[in-house]
Amino acid sequence: MQGIIRTIRDGSGFDILLLGLALLYLIIFSAFPIIYNIIMSLQTVDMFTLTSFNRPFVGLQNYYDIFSQPVAGTIFWNTVKFVVLSIVFQLSIGFGLALFFQQDFPGASYLRGLFLAGWIMPALVVGAIWKWLFAGDFGVINYALTSLGIADDRIFWLSDPNVALYAVIIANIWLGIPFNMILLSVGLASIPRDVYEAAELDGAGVFERFRSITLPLMRAQLGAVISLGVIFTLQQFDLIAALTQGGPADSSNVAQYWSWQFSFQTYEISLGSAVSVLMIIFVIVVAAVYVRSTRHEHSY
Amino acid sequence: MLQIEIDHLNKHYGGFHALKDINISIKQGSFVALVGPSGCGKSTLLRTLAGLEKTSSGDVRIAGQSVIGKPPRERDVAMVFQSYALYPHMDVEHNMNYSMRLRRRPKEEIAERTRTAAETLGLGNLLDRLPKALSGGQRQRVAMGRAIVRNPKVFLFDEPLSNLDAALRVHMRGEIRKLHERLNATSVYVTHDQVEAMTMADHVVVMRAGVVEQQGSPLDLYDRPANRFVAGFIGSPAMNFLPAAAASNGALVLDNDGTQQIGLNRGMTHGRQLWIGMRPEHLSLKPCVNDMAIDATVTGIESTGSMTFVVLEVASQPVVLAHGGRPETRKGDQVRLHISLDDLHLFDRETELAA
Numbered sequence: 301m302q303g304i305i306r307t308i309r310d311g312s313g314f315d316i317l318l319l320g321l322a323l324l325y326l327i328i329f330s331a332f333p334i335i336y337n338i339i340m341s342l343q344t345v346d347m348f349t350l351t352s353f354n355r356p357f358v359g360l361q362n363y364y365d366i367f368s369q370p371v372a373g374t375i376f377w378n379t380v381k382f383v384v385l386s387i388v389f390q391l392s393i394g395f396g397l398a399l400f401f402q403q404d405f406p407g408a409s410y411l412r413g414l415f416l417a418g419w420i421m422p423a424l425v426v427g428a429i430w431k432w433l434f435a436g437d438f439g440v441i442n443y444a445l446t447s448l449g450i451a452d453d454r455i456f457w458l459s460d461p462n463v464a465l466y467a468v469i470i471a472n473i474w475l476g477i478p479f480n481m482i483l484l485s486v487g488l489a490s491i492p493r494d495v496y497e498a499a500e501l502d503g504a505g506v507f508e509r510f511r512s513i514t515l516p517l518m519r520a521q522l523g524a525v526i527s528l529g530v531i532f533t534l535q536q537f538d539l540i541a542a543l544t545q546g547g548p549a550d551s552s553n554v555a556q557y558w559s560w561q562f563s564f565q566t567y568e569i570s571l572g573s574a575v576s577v578l579m580i581i582f583v584i585v586v587a588a589v590y591v592r593s594t595r596h597e598h599s600y
Numbered sequence: 601m602l603q604i605e606i607d608h609l610n611k612h613y614g615g616f617h618a619l620k621d622i623n624i625s626i627k628q629g630s631f632v633a634l635v636g637p638s639g640c641g642k643s644t645l646l647r648t649l650a651g652l653e654k655t656s657s658g659d660v661r662i663a664g665q666s667v668i669g670k671p672p673r674e675r676d677v678a679m680v681f682q683s684y685a686l687y688p689h690m691d692v693e694h695n696m697n698y699s700m701r702l703r704r705r706p707k708e709e710i711a712e713r714t715r716t717a718a719e720t721l722g723l724g725n726l727l728d729r730l731p732k733a734l735s736g737g738q739r740q741r742v743a744m745g746r747a748i749v750r751n752p753k754v755f756l757f758d759e760p761l762s763n764l765d766a767a768l769r770v771h772m773r774g775e776i777r778k779l780h781e782r783l784n785a786t787s788v789y790v791t792h793d794q795v796e797a798m799t800m801a802d803h804v805v806v807m808r809a810g811v812v813e814q815q816g817s818p819l820d821l822y823d824r825p826a827n828r829f830v831a832g833f834i835g836s837p838a839m840n841f842l843p844a845a846a847a848s849n850g851a852l853v854l855d856n857d858g859t860q861q862i863g864l865n866r867g868m869t870h871g872r873q874l875w876i877g878m879r880p881e882h883l884s885l886k887p888c889v890n891d892m893a894i895d896a897t898v899t900g901i902e903s904t905g906s907m908t909f910v911v912l913e914v915a916s917q918p919v920v921l922a923h924g925g926r927p928e929t930r931k932g933d934q935v936r937l938h939i940s941l942d943d944l945h946l947f948d949r950e951t952e953l954a955a
Contacts, residue, residue, distance in 0.1 A: 494685035497652050502699035502746070503673040512698075516689040 304567040341573035394480025419478035427542020430471040461551035487521030523593025609658035633801035678747035691729040767953040877945030880922035
C-alpha cells in the first residue's frame with residue numbers, strides 16, 4: 301500500500317495510469333469495433349448468426365457481392381460527386397467568406413459568429429428545413445426561381461432522379477460552410493499583418509499577395525479542412541435520411557447510407573460491414589494526408 | 601536636394617489626433633531618427649511615409665512628388681520591420697528577391713543583385729535556409745537584405761534592433777550606419793532609444809503625443825534642448841531638474857529651500873517659476889571655473905566600473921551625478937555640488953520651454 305501511494309505521489313505510476321486509461325478507451329471504443337467490423341465483413345452475418353461469434357468465414361465473398369450489385373456503380377459515382385462537389389463548394393465559399401470577414405468593417409466579428417448558427421443545428425433539423433425549402437409544390441426555392449424567371453417550371457428537387465443528389469449536395473454545402481469558414485478564419489488571423497505589409501512594400505498587389513503569401517501560408521489549414529471535410533462528408537448520414545433516403549431509386553444514394561441500409565434495413569450485415577471497411581480504408585488514406593499536411597505549419 | 605518633405609501632416613484615428621501638424625524636411629543621403637516614448641506617433645509617421653497609413657491632411661513628397669493616395673509599391677520605399685516580417689515559407693534567397701521577381705526582372709539580374717546583397721550582409725551561405733532556421737541577428741540581416749536589393753529611394757526602419765540582445769544591437773548600429781553611407785541612401789529610422797538616435801542619425805526628430813517637440817543635429821538637441829521634455833529625453837542618465845524661482849534681485853533661488861542662492865542672474869522677473877536643468881555628467885564634486893555650488897547629501901553610489909553614478913539629495917530632490925572614475929565619497933556624506941554656469945539649462949515651469 302505504501303509503495304502504491306509513493307509511486308502515485310512521485311508521478312512514476314500516475315503517468316502509466318493516465319496512459320492506460322486512454323489506451324483502454326481507444327481499445328474498447330475504437331479498435332475493437334473496427335476490428336470486429338473487419339471480421340464481420342469476412343463472414344456471413346445475418347439476423348440468425350448475429351449473436352454468435354462462430355459464423356461461417358467467407359473470405360472476400362462479401363466484397364465481391366457488393367461490387368456485383370447492379371447499383372454499385374451508381375452509388376460509387378454518387379459518393380464521388382457528393383464528396384467532391386461538397387468539398388469544392390464548401391471550401392471555396394468558406395474561404396471566400398473567411399477572407400471577407402478578415403476585412404475590417406463594423407460588425408465583422410458578429411456577422412461571422414452568425415454563420416455558426418448553421419453549424420450548431422442538428423443535421424436532421426437542417427434536413428427537415430431544407431426539405432421544405434426544396435418542396436416541389438410550395439418550396440420557397442422553386443418560388444424564387446420561377447418568380448425571378450431563372451427556371452421556367454417547378455423543379456422537383458427531391459423526387460426527380462436527375463436532381464435529387466444535387467439537392468442533397470446543396471444542403472450539405474450549406475451545412476459545411478461555417479466549419480470551413482471558421483477554421484480558415486483562424487488560419488488567416490494567424491498570418492501576421494506585417495508580412496502582408498512587407499509584401500505590399502515589395503510591390504505585390506492584392507491578387508499577388510493572395511497567391512504568394514496567403515495560399516502557401518494557409519497550406520496546413522487548407523489540408524486540414526479538406527481532409528476533415530472529406531471525413532465529415534463521408535459521415536453525412538442524417539441529411540440524406542431526412543431529405544431523400546437515398547432515393548428515388550438510389551439516384552441520391554451514397555456509400556455511407558447504402559452501408560446503413562444493408563446493416564439495418566435489409567439486415568445483410570456482412571455486406572454493410574464490407575462497405576464500411578472500404579470507406580474506412582479510404583478515410584485512413586485521407587487522414588494520413590492530413591497528418592502530413594500539418595507538418596507544413598509555419599511558426600512566425 | 602530634399603528627398604522627403606513632410607508638410608503640415610495630420611493624422612486622425614476617429615477622435616484621436618495621432619499626428620499633429622508635422623513638418624520635416626529630409627535631405628538626400630541623410631539619416632534621420634524619429635525618437636520618442638511609445639505612443640508618440642513616430643511609428644505612425646513612418647508608416648505614413650511607407651503608405652501603410654492614410655493621412656488626414658497635409659502633404660508628403662518623396663523626390664519632389666506628392667505620394668498622398670499612392671499605394672506603398674508606387675512610392676519606391678523599402679521598410680525594415682521590427683518583427684522583420686520575413687515570408688516564413690520562403691528561403692533567404694526568395695525572401696530577398698521577392699520584389700524583383702514580382703517586377704519580372706531578368707533572371708541574371710535577380711541572381712546578381714541577390715548575391716551582391718547577400719555578400720554585403722554576410723548571408724552568402726544561408727541563402728537556402730528558411731527564416732525559422734535563422735537566429736535573430738540573421739533574420740534582421742535578411743530583412744535588411746530584402747530592403748537593399750531593391751535599391752529604393754528611401755529606407756524606412758521601424759525599431760529594427762529592438763529584438764536583438766544588447767551586444768548585437770550595438771554592433772548592428774554601426775553596420776546599419778555603414779551600410780547607409782555605402783549605399784548613399786536616405787534613411788528614416790524609428791526608435792525609442794535615444795542613444796540609438798544620437799549615435800546613428802545626422803538629424804534627430806523628437807516626438808511626443810503626436811507633436812514634433814524639437815528637431816536638429818544630435819548635439820544641437822543635447823546642447824540646446826528647446827523644452828524640458830527634450831532635455832529630459834536626450835542624454836543618459838537623464839538630466840536633473842530642480843525647481844527654482846527668481847528672487848527680487850533677479851537672482852535664482854532654489855525652491856523648497858530659499859536659502860540656496862545660485863550665482864546666476866539673467867534679470868528675470870521676480871517670482872518667475874523655473875526648472876534648473878543639470879546634466880549628470882556636468883555635475884562635479886570639485887570646484888570648476890565660473891561655477892555655482894549647492895549643498896547636497898549623498899544617498900547612494902552606483903558604480904559600473906568605468907562610471908560612477910552618485911545619487912544625491914538637494915533640497916529633498918534627487919539628483920544624479922555621473923563621474924568618470926571612482927569618487928572618494930560615501931553614502932551619507934555632506935558635499936558641495938559644483939556645475940559650470942555655462943552648463944545650466946533653464947526652463948519655464950509653466951510653459952516648459954527653455955528660458
